[in-house]
Amino acid sequence: MSNSDFTPRESFGSRFGIIAAAAGSAVGLGNIWKFPYVAGQNGGGAFLFVYLLFIIAIGLPVMLAEFSIGRRAQRNAIGSFKKLAPGSPWYLVGVMGVAAAFLILSFYSAVAGWTLEYIIKALTNAFAGRDETDLNLMFGSFISGTWRPLFWQLLFMVLTAWIVMAGIKKGIEKYTKVLMPLLVLMIVVLCIRSVTLPGSREGLAFLFRPDFSKLTADAVLSALGQAFFSLSLGMGTLITYGSYIGKNNNLTGTVIQVSAADTIIAVMAGIAIFPAVFAFGIDPAEGPGLVFITLPGIFQQMHGGYFFALIFFILLAVAALTSSISILEVVVAYLIEELNLARRKATILAGVMITILGVFCTLSFGVLSEVTIFGMVIFDLMDFTSSNILLPLGGLFIVLFIGWYLGAGPARREISNDGALRLGYFPVFMFLVKFIAPFAIALVFIYGLGLLRI
Ligand code: PFF
8 A cells, every 4th residue: 555545745836836846847848959859850840730640639548547646546656557557558658757757867967967068057157258169169078078968967856856855845836836837938038139130030941831842751640749848748757746636726727828838948958049040050950959059149149158158058048947947857757646655765776776877968069979779879779768758658548547547437526626616618628638639649659660651
């Protein structure tokens, strides 16, 4: 029997706290670091179009499904399935989620470590007087090193574990509530500077004028993977957070606010980055270094650029932190509730194992750069396997679970707070989770992995 049957379960303290924590999970490196570079590699506008379509048709229903499962079961990602579908193999969906959490945090913490290095670079005015070639070299030589990136990754993991150890209200909620609004403000300032750079129009056209001839199967799969990654879906993060949400919260409202915030911030990151990419003559398909090279370039073109650079990288690190705690919490909640470990022990155990895996990701830009599996370095393999395979697959099973296993009755009761809320849209939701989302995910998946050629 799990210890949550005896102790009262922790929960978020306020409505804003719920939104801040869930949006804190969603908004992170995925929006500001990954979205621009994946969009850049996959043709820009057409990618954005498909991405938005996936957010609406798949992301929203999956998110509502995850919150409902977690709040109904009052358990972690694996325990929720065990409780709602006892004696069945559904719990394996949760197992896959916990595995995805390991893989994601291993490479996420590598990039988050880079943001810490860039805080120091900003502080010491290291970008001053450097052109794009210099900034490119600077980034390349840093990530291909050994001890420096490893040190920052370790520090970031320690910070993540420290907050997770403090628990829900005093850790996760307290920090996200203050820091998220600040980040939004910073990005708005960056957008304004970027679109007023000479030559910025081409960048906006790249992002907003879709050229569908550039849309490959690979790009569509990446858009799906990115939608899942950015909204923190498919691995039980929001099942876990859902279990901390009070019974009187309007889940649909929370879903809409969180998804809107996440999407707006990703698009704003695109607006901040692409005009600058074109204004400075950088290749939009540059890859993981895109923000680390482009933004320092913009800061130099701004009055007070020194301070903006500093604040920006601090907030980027914070955005990464509010996401990484949600990823670690998936594993920790599982260890606490299913294996009866104390929170402290669970956090240390999970943190250490993920950090060990993370070392390989970090070194895959340096001493392990020659090691490739299926043609990918370890970092890319972790990213591809989790974002493009485990998360969509997890999402597929989650909607099937609600649509076909749990069924309309219990789902309606959970989402309507036992009938207290009127749900005019409920039939649409059920239609999406039963038919549209599973079909779309399966199709993109099969086609994107090259298992089927049209
Ligand atoms: N959504 C986060 C981001 O965009 O940075 C990353 C993430 C968090 C992915 C939690 C998955 C997850 F479960």
